[in-house]
Amino acid sequence: MNPRVMDAAEALQKLQSFSAVIDVRSPSEFALDHMPGAQNWPVLDDAERAEVGTLYAQVDPFVANKRGAALIARNIANHIEAHAAELPKSWTPLVYCWRGGNRSGAMAHILARIGFSVVLVQGGYRSLRRALRADLEQRPGQLQFHVICGRTGCGKSRLLQSLREVGAQVLDLEALAQHRGSVLGLEPGETQPSQKLFETRVWADLRRFDPNRPVFVEAESKKIGALHVPDALMEQMRQGHCITLELETNLRVALLLADYAQLSADRPLLLQRLASLRALRGAETVERWQELITQGELAAFTADILQHHYDPSYTRSMSNHFRAFDAAPVVALKGIDGGSFRDAALKVVALSTAEIHSVVSPEQCVRQTTGGV
Numbered sequence: 001m002n003p004r005v006m007d008a009a010e011a012l013q014k015l016q017s018f019s020a021v022i023d024v025r026s027p028s029e030f031a032l033d034h035m036p037g038a039q040n041w042p043v044l045d046d047a048e049r050a051e052v053g054t055l056y057a058q059v060d061p062f063v064a065n066k067r068g069a070a071l072i073a074r075n076i077a078n079h080i081e082a083h084a085a086e087l088p089k090s091w092t093p094l095v096y097c098w099r100g101g102n103r104s105g106a107m108a109h110i111l112a113r114i115g116f117s118v119v120l121v122q123g124g125y126r127s128l129r130r131a132l133r134a135d136l137e138q139r140p141g142q143l144q145f146h147v148i149c150g151r152t153g154c155g156k157s158r159l160l161q162s163l164r165e166v167g168a169q170v171l172d173l174e175a176l177a178q179h180r181g182s183v184l185g186l187e188p189g190e191t192q193p194s195q196k197l198f199e200t201r202v203w204a205d206l207r208r209f210d211p212n213r214p215v216f217v218e219a220e221s222k223k224i225g226a227l228h229v230p231d232a233l234m235e236q237m238r239q240g241h242c243i244t245l246e247l248e249t250n251l252r253v254a255l256l257l258a259d260y261a262q263l264s265a266d267r268p269l270l271l272q273r274l275a276s277l278r279a280l281r282g283a284e285t286v287e288r289w290q291e292l293i294t295q296g297e298l299a300a301f302t303a304d305i306l307q308h309h310y311d312p313s314y315t316r317s318m319s320n321h322f323r324a325f326d327a328a329p330v331v332a333l334k335g336i337d338g339g340s341f342r343d344a345a346l347k348v349v350a351l352s353t354a355e356i357h358s359v360v361s362p363e364q365c366v367r368q369t370t371g372g373v
Helices: 008-013 027-032 046-058 061-084 102-114 124-142 156-165 173-177 195-206 231-238 249-259 261-265 267-275 283-294 298-310 314-321 338-358 362-370
Strands: 004-007 020-023 093-096 119-122 144-149 169-171 214-218 241-246 330-332
Touching: 004 008, 008 119, 008 124, 046 061, 061 102, 093 102, 093 124, 102 119, 119 124, 124 195, 124 231, 144 156, 144 231, 144 338, 156 169, 156 214, 156 338, 169 195, 173 195, 173 214, 214 338, 241 338, 249 261, 249 298, 261 267, 267 283, 283 298, 330 338
Parallel strands: 004 119, 020 093, 093 119, 144 214, 144 241, 169 214, 241 330
Antiparallel strands: none
């Protein structure tokens, strides 16, 4: 039995139909980006890949092929013993490497000779990535985005969590980007994913959504940390319905102190990040914030940076970028406990449902009044 070769665009749309998606590239290639749900069965690790590449470029391709074949055969045997020994014959994997060549071909052919029904991606990861980007351009336009707006610290991310808990469709871009979206938004010790992996994560969420139901998303700028929100998605978000979340300033301060507790505990890192705001807010203002932090006055610092950095440009920026912001209904949070966010989530769902029902096309009006099909 030989592996079946499948076009990348078809394979991308059928990812969930396979028993497993096997990425045989090296661990560093896999870490940079991989298809949703993929398992890494590297036929060459990073050091081995570099060794074979050096032999190919500096010694002789034939010598490199012999060395590569030995390493690949040994590694495939290890993967079969570790991962495939107990798998049933009905197991149907999709296999890919960088461009659908020697690495994935070797794994696919051996698995097929065992008796598994194996599908090999034509063009490998490169073609899958190209198909994913094309689909990512189209998919946002098929969805209804309802944008959660609100000043920094009003609990938009927590509201998204509560919306998910009550069964709503949620796209949490900051969670996917591993960044809270502000100059202080990267947690200590964290790193953001690559731009490619971020886009793959976004696409994986978008493809699961029902286009007949709203998708709730937080109002974001074009960049979340170092990552760019895909243009097609950003455009659809800015054209979407808006709901504004409001919270009293003292509760915003309390929420931010809780959410940024890890960063607040790392005073040197916090002071360093604030220094990047000197050009925007001036040395005197930044030094005032740094002095408050040094004195342990974190609540006073938080209130001050809200008043003099985050809040001043909020309304102007939102009005300029989100079409429906000025007419957005308001949901006022009564507290920052779980029950308050759940109540707010239920109100948001009710408002969104009412908004959808109020937007009726002329054709729909005719059908509703005449009973037409």
